[in-house]
Amino acid sequence: MDQILFSTREKLAADFGAVDTWVFDLDNTLYPHHANLWEQVDNRITTWIADYYGVDGLTARALQKYYYQRYGTSLRGLMVDEGLDPAGFLDFAHDIDHSRIEADPLLGTALRALPGRKLIFTSGTVNHALNIVRKLEITEHFGDVFDIVAADYLPKPAVETYDRFFGQHGVDPSRAAMFEDLSRNLIVPHARGMRTILVVPHAPGDILREDWELQGRYEPHVDYVTDDLPAFVDRLAEALAA
Known part of the structure; x- marks a missing residue:
C-alpha cells in the first residue's frame, strides 16, 4: 500500500x-517492476559468467549470486577476484530489449x-x-x-x-x-x-x-x-x- x-x-x-x-x-x-528489464540484464550476466568460466548455467548462476550478495554487483566481485576489465562486461550486460x-x-x-x-x-x-x-x-x-x-x-x-x-x-x-x-x-x-x-x-x-x-x-x-x-x-x- x-x-x-x-x-x-x-x-x-x-x-x-x-x-x-x-x-x-x-x-x-x-x-x-513488472517491465522486468532486470530479468534480461540478470540473464545476460549469467550467460557472460558461464562463457567466461566455461561452466554450465546453474554453476554460473550460483557464482553470479554469490558475487552479487557479497560485493553488491557481480561485476564488482569479478573485478576483485579476477581483475576483470569492466567495459566489455557492462556493454554485454546492458545490451537488452527495451520494448517493454x-x-x-x-x-x-x-x-x-x-x-x-x-x-x-x-x-x-x-x-x-x-x-x-x-x-x-x-x-x-x-x-x-x-x-x-x-x-x-x-x-x-x-x-x-x-x-x-x-x-x-x-x-x-x-x-x-x-x-x-x-x-x-x-x-x-x-x-x-x-x-x-x-x-x-x-x-x-x-x-x-x-x-x-x-x-x-x-x-x-x-x-x-x-x-x-x-x-x-x-x-x-x-x-x-x-
Missing part, C-alpha cells in the same frame, strides 16, 4: 519542504511539477540510464546521471559511493530525498539526513526478484513506501505547491 495516500499535504510539506535535490535510482524505480518500457506521461508531468533538481544514481551505466529515460520520455527532467563508472565501480550500499556522489554533485543530504527499490540502499542516505522512499512492486508474484530484495519496507531507514511512483511524485508536487 502506498503510504503517501495516508499523509496530509501538511505532513508532506513538512517532511519534504526543504528538499532541493531529488535522487532517483534507475532499475525497478523509474520504470515499473513505454512512455510515461504521468511521471513526466509529475517530475516537471516537482521543484528542484533531479539526478539519477544507478549501479548501471550512463548509456543504460539514457536508453531507459528516452523510452519513458522523461530525459529532460534529469540534470545528470551518476553511474557505476563515476562510482569507481563500487556499488551501493558502499558508504564511499554515496560520499562520492554527494561531493561530485554538491548534494546536501539534509536537503535531498532518494527513491530506491532496495531497502538496504537507503540505510546510508537516511543516516545522512535524506528523506527516503522505497519503491516496491505492485504485484510481487509477477516479477523476478530474490526474497531479500523485496524485504525491508518496515525498517526505520525507510520514511515512505510506494508501489506507484508517478502517483507518489504527483501528490508530493501538489503538496509542495500548496
